[in-house]
Amino acid sequence: MGLGHSSRTPQVLIMGLDSSGKTTLLTQVLTGHTMDTSPTIGFNVGTLDLDKKNSLTLWDIGGQKTLRKNWKYYMDDVKALVFVVDSTDKERLPEAAEALKRVLSEEKVKGVPLMVLANKKDLPNSMTIREISNQLNLTVLEDRLWQIQACSGQRGLGLNQAFTSVNKMIKKS
Template sequence: MGQNSSSSYPQVILVGLDSAGKSTLLARLLTGKVMETSPTVGFNVGTLDLDKKTSLTVWDVGGQQCMRANWKYYLDDCKALVFVVDSSDPARMPEAQKALKKVLSYERLQGVPLMVLANKKDLPNSKTIREISTQLDLPSFSDRLWEIQACSAVQGLGLQQAFISVNKMIRKS
C-alpha cells in the first residue's frame, strides 16, 4: 500500500457471484501469492500498482445472494466495473448474466467500461471466452466499452494484463 489516499486513484469495482474467485484474484494481484480466502462479507480493498505512474484502487465486494443488493453502494466513483465469473461453472451462467445486467442497469454505471474476467481457466472443464461472452450476452452491451479475458487467480495468469486493459478502457471512456 502506498502513502497516497486511495481516493486519488481510479476506483475499480470487482463484483461477481460468490465463489467466482474475486478475493483470491485480488489477493493474488496485490501480494503475488495464492491465499486461502473465505466468503467476503462486506468488501476488501487494495491499491494495485500497474507501473511506476499508474495505480488503481480495487474494491472486491461480496457476491453472495444476500450481498448483491449492496453492490450499488460501492459504485459512486467507479471508473470501471470488473465482473468475475467462474468459467468452469456453466450452471451458474444464467444467474451471473442476471446479476451483471442488474448491476449495469444502475445509473451510476452508465457508460462505465466493463471487463469480464473468465476466472479458473486452469480447470479442465472451463468454458471459452466466446462461450461465456454469448452466455452473458455481452454483445448486447453496445452502450459501453467492454472486454472479456480469461484468467486464473490461482496461477496468476492474465491478471496483470487484464487490469492494464481496464486502465486503458478508463482512459478512453
C-alpha cells in the same frame, strides 16, 4: 499516503457471484501469492500499482445472493467494473448473467467500462470466452467499452494484462 491520494486513484469494482474467485484474484494480483480465502462479507480493498504513474484502487465486494443488493452502495465514483465469472460453473452462468444485467442497469455506472474475467481457465472443462460472452449477452452492450479475458486467480495467469487493459479503458472513456 494522504487522503487526497485515494480520490486520484481510479476506483475499480470487482464483483461477481460468490465462489467465482474474486478475493483469490485480488490477493494474487496485489501480493503475487495465493491464500485460502473464505466468503467475503462486506469488502476487501487494495491498491494495485501498474507502473510508476498508474495505480488502481480495487474493491472486491461479497457476491453471496444476500449481499448483491448492497453492490449499488459501492458504485459511487467507480471508473471501471470487473465482473468475475467462474468459467467452470455452467449451471450458475444464467444467475451471473442476471446479476451483471442488474449492475449494468444502475444509473451510477452508465457508460463505465466493463472487464469480464473468465476465471479458473486453468481447470479442465472451463468454458470458452465465446460461450461465456454469449451467455452473458456481452455482444449487445452498446455505449460501454467492454472486454472479456481468460484468467486464473490461483495461478495469476492473465491478471496483470487484464488490469492493464482496465486502466487503458478508463483512460479512453
